[in-house]
Amino acid sequence: MSPRRRFPSALAEPEERGVTDARRLRHHSRRRRLRGFGYLGRLGPGLVTGASDDDPSGIGTYSQVGAAFGYGLLWTAVVSLPLAAAVQECAARLGLVKGKGLVTCIKERFPRWIPVVAVVLVVSANVFNISADLAAMAAATRLVLPLPYVALLFVIAGTSIGLEVALPYRRYARVLRWLTLSLVSYVVVLAVVRVPWRTVGVRTVVPRLSFDRVTLAALIALFGTTISPYLFFWQTSEEVEEEQEREMFQPVTSAHLSAMRADVIAGMLSAVAVMFAIMVASAATLGAHGITTVGTADQAARALRPLAGRLAGLLFALGVVGTGALAVPVLAGSTAYAVSEALGWREGLARRFREAHGFYGAIALSVVVGLGLDLAGVDPIRGLYLAAILNGLAAPPLIALMLVMSISRRSLPDHRGGWLSTTLLGAALVIMLVLPIAYLLSGR
Numbered sequence: 001m002s003p004r005r006r007f008p009s010a011l012a013e014p015e016e017r018g019v020t021d022a023r024r025l026r027h028h029s030r031r032r033r034l035r036g037f038g039y040l041g042r043l044g045p046g047l048v049t050g051a052s053d054d055d056p057s058g059i060g061t062y063s064q065v066g067a068a069f070g071y072g073l074l075w076t077a078v079v080s081l082p083l084a085a086a087v088q089e090c091a092a093r094l095g096l097v098k099g100k101g102l103v104t105c106i107k108e109r110f111p112r113w114i115p116v117v118a119v120v121l122v123v124s125a126n127v128f129n130i131s132a133d134l135a136a137m138a139a140a141t142r143l144v145l146p147l148p149y150v151a152l153l154f155v156i157a158g159t160s161i162g163l164e165v166a167l168p169y170r171r172y173a174r175v176l177r178w179l180t181l182s183l184v185s186y187v188v189v190l191a192v193v194r195v196p197w198r199t200v201g202v203r204t205v206v207p208r209l210s211f212d213r214v215t216l217a218a219l220i221a222l223f224g225t226t227i228s229p230y231l232f233f234w235q236t237s238e239e240v241e242e243e244q245e246r247e248m249f250q251p252v253t254s255a256h257l258s259a260m261r262a263d264v265i266a267g268m269l270s271a272v273a274v275m276f277a278i279m280v281a282s283a284a285t286l287g288a289h290g291i292t293t294v295g296t297a298d299q300a301a302r303a304l305r306p307l308a309g310r311l312a313g314l315l316f317a318l319g320v321v322g323t324g325a326l327a328v329p330v331l332a333g334s335t336a337y338a339v340s341e342a343l344g345w346r347e348g349l350a351r352r353f354r355e356a357h358g359f360y361g362a363i364a365l366s367v368v369v370g371l372g373l374d375l376a377g378v379d380p381i382r383g384l385y386l387a388a389i390l391n392g393l394a395a396p397p398l399i400a401l402m403l404v405m406s407i408s409r410r411s412l413p414d415h416r417g418g419w420l421s422t423t424l425l426g427a428a429l430v431i432m433l434v435l436p437i438a439y440l441l442s443g444r
Contacts, residue, residue, distance in 0.1 A: 045092070045234070045235055045238035045239055045241075045263070045267075046088065046092065046235070046260070046263035046264035046265070046266060046267035046268075047177060047180055047263060047266055047267040047270065048173070048176045048177060048180060048238070048267070048326070048330065049088060049231050049234055049235045049238070049264075049267050049330070050088070050264070050266070050267025050268045050269070050270050050271040051179070051180035051183055051267060051270055051271060051323070051326055052231070052234070052323075052326050052327045052330040052331075053084075053225070053226060053228065053231060053268070053271040054183060054186075054271050054274045054275065054278075054323050054327075055129070055133050055323055055324060055326075055327030055328075055331070056132065056133045056136035056137060056140070056298075056320050056323060056324045056327070057129055057132045057133055057136070057225070057384050057387070058225040058226075058275070059136075059186075059278055059300070059319070059320060059323065060132075060136065060294065060299075060300065060384070061221045061222065061225050061384075062222075062225075062275050062278040062279050062282070063278055063279075063282045063286070063294045063299075063300035064221075064282075064293070064294045065218050065221065065222060065279055065282075066278060066279035066280065066281065066282025066283040066286065066287060067282045067283065067286035067287045067291055067292050067293070067294050067300075068214075068218070068287065068292045068293070069215075069218060069283075069287075070283040070287045070288075071199055071200055071203035071204075071279075071280070071283050072203060072208055073215075073218060073219070073222065073279070074200065074203045074204045074276065074279060074280065075203065075204055075205070075206075075207035076219065076222050076223070077204070077272050077273075077275055077276040077279070078204060078205070080222065080223060080226045080227070080272060080275075081268060081269065081272045082424055083223075083226075083227065083424055083427055083428040083431065084226045084227050084268045084271070084272070084428075085264055085265050085268040085269075085424075086420075086421055086424030086425050086428060087227055087232065087399060087402070087424075087425060087428055088231060088232070088235050088264045088267070088268060089260075089261055089264045089265075089421060090402045090403070090406045090417060090421060090425060091231075091232045091233075091235040091236045091402065092235050092236065092239050092260055092263075092264055093257070093260070093406070093412075093415060093417070094236055094402070094405060094406070094411075094412070095235065095236035095237060095238070095239030095240050096239045096240075096257075096260060097412060097414065097415050098411075098412070099240055100236075100240065101233070101236050101237040101240060101337050101338075101341045101347070102232055102233050102236040102237070102337075102338075102341075102402075103115050103118075103119060103233070103337070103338050103341035103342050104341045105236070105405060105411065106118070106401055106405075107341070107342075108411075109401075109404070109405055109408070109410070109411050110401065114397075114401070115341075115342055116342060118229075118338075118394055118397065118398055118401075119338045119339060119342045121229075121390050121391075121393055121394035122229045122230060122233065122334070122335070122338055122390075122391075122394050122398075123335050123338060123339060123366070124386075124390050125229070125230070125386075125387045125388075125390035125391045125394065126230050126331045126332070126334065126335045126366060126387075127335070127366055127369050127370050127373070128370075128373070128383040128384065128386050128387035128390070129230070129331055129370075129383075129384070129387045130328055130331050130332060130366060130367060130369075130370030131369075131370035131371070131373040131374050131378065131380065131383050132380040132383045132384045132387070133324045133327055133328050133331070133370075134153055134156055134157055134324070134328065134367075134370055134371060134374055135153070135374050135380040136298050136320055136324060136380070137152075137156050137320060137321050137324035137325070137328075138152040138153045138156060138374075139298035140298040140301055140317040140318075140320035140321050140324075141156075141317075141321055142298075143298065143301055143302060143313070143314075143317045144314065144317055144318070150375070153371060153374055153375070154371070156324075156325075156328075157367050157368070157370070157371040159325075160325070160328045160329055160332065160367055161332075161363065161364050161367050161368075163175065163329065164329045164332065164333065164349070164360075164363055165353055165360050165363065165364070168350075169241060169348075169349045169350040172349060173349075176326060176329070176330075179322060179323075179325055179326040180270065180326065181322075182318070182319055182321075182322020182323055182325070182326065183270055183273075183274045183319070183322075183323065185315040185316070185318055185319035185322070186274045186277045186278050186281070186315075186316070186319050187273070187274070187277050188315055189277065189278075189281045189304075189312050189315050189316060189319075190277050190280060190281055192311055192312040192315070193281055193284050193285050193312055194284060195280055195281075195284045196284070200280055204276075211438065211442070212442065213439065213442040216435060216438055216439040216442055217439060219435055220388070220392065220435045220436060220439060221388060222275075223431055223432065223435065224388055224391050224392055224395065224432075225275075225388075226271065226272065226275065227395060227399075227428060227432065228391055228395070229391055229394045229395050229398050230330070230331055230334040230335070230391075231330075231334070232398055232402065233334040233337050233338050234330050234333060234334040234337070235264075237333075237334075237337040237347075237348075239260075240348075241348055241349055241350055257415060281304075281312075281316075282294070282300060285303075285304055285312070286300065286303055286304070291303055298317065298320060300316060301313050301316040301317040301320060304316050328367065328370075329363075331366070332362075332363045332364075332366045332367050333349065333363060335362055335363070335366040336359050336360070336362035336363045336366070337359075339358075339362045340356070340358055340359045340362060343358070345358035345359055346358070346359065347359040392432070392436055395432050396429060396432045396433045399425060399428055399429045399432060400429055402425065403417075403422065403425045403426065403429060406421065406422065406425065407422055
């Protein structure tokens with residue numbers, strides 16, 4: 001690791017910390033004030049992380065649940081928001097205070113085999129997720145522009161790699177923030193379709209709990225999509241990345257942490273709002289007309305056109321392309337951060353290609369492998385199924401590790417998690433553990 005990437009340890013001796021404290025403790029200077037004109041530009045990694053949660057594979061999941069269950073599982077949006085926000089806040093706090101990525105934080109605190117296993121699971125899931133997202137983006141683009149499918153796959157994959165490798169970090173981060181506006185298309189869809197809002201309101205706040213095998217599978221899919229391991233890695237590393245790009249080091253105060261939390265909550269709120277909008281739109285159109293099986297996001301867009309009008313189908317398709325353009329770089333980037341930290345490579349989007357060959361190589365390779373799966377004819381639905389399994393295996397232990405570090409004086413001498421953060425992290429861990437176990441037991 002070069003001197004520019006080296007941060008003083010939080011466990012340094014007091015006299016050393018006295019000299020380096022101003023450099024060790026830092027925060028996004030532009031994020032200290034979130035009110036007023038230019039709000040979008042002042043938001044940090046939290047917004048991009050939350051928006052990327054609604055990738056095409058997630059959109060397919062939300063569409064399927066809305067079509068199959070109607071308004072019955074809308075309450076999960078209310079439950080998942082605080083849990084997902086708490087997990088991402090913990091990831092952001094670790095990166096902000098320690099100045100290191102999540103894998104590095106885990107390596108310092110736990111035996112080396114633990115982060116290795118986590119990285120293998122997350123990288124495998126990310127590759128399948130990238131494959132499914134590329135396929136959905138190409139198919140959705142063909143609903144608007146009838147171009148050859150394979151050619152679109154190459155163009156989308158090449159563009160994703162090129163932007164992430166070629167653009168300087170500050171400009172690239174700005175591109176990602178503006179891509180989050182693609183999420184608005186799903187909110188606009190609600191203005192196009194006819195929605196029984198009274199029923200929606202009741203089902204959102206008064207849940208009908210059922211623990212049959214089909215419902216448990218849907219709950220696993222919803223919570224697993226909202227609380228995804230690749231988001232943990234990206235959030236932690238981007239907190240470090242933003243400071244490295246600006247080379248601004250300021251003491252972390254309670255006000256700075258509050259601003260970070262506002263950023264994270266804004267991101268996860270946008271993610272859950274879109275999840276809610278897609279489930280409502282799918283229930284009001286697909287489910288109401290007896291279409292209860294939706295395989296992918298582009299299939300949902302195709303089905304919406306005759307039911308809700310061409311505009312609704314067009315908005316849905318454009319949203320798939322926009323969210324995919326945001327999510328694929330995040331998936332590839334989180335893969336590269338995890339691999340680079342595990343192997344001790346130089347990493348960071350703020351670095352030039354010649355300074356971090358392995359990091360950028362991992363980005364390119366993850367997209368190329370995902371593209372290869374599509375070209376090989378691997379079923380994207382099966383790929384998503386495998387990704388869901390791998391994410392389900394990786395998420396609970398990662399949340400447990402983050403919970404331990406969040407409350408540990410050894411990991412965070414300052415700014416440990418409070419009772420609310422700890423409670424919500426614990427609840428997320430319990431849900432991510434209990435649902436799969438209940439699903440397995442229900443089949444006996």
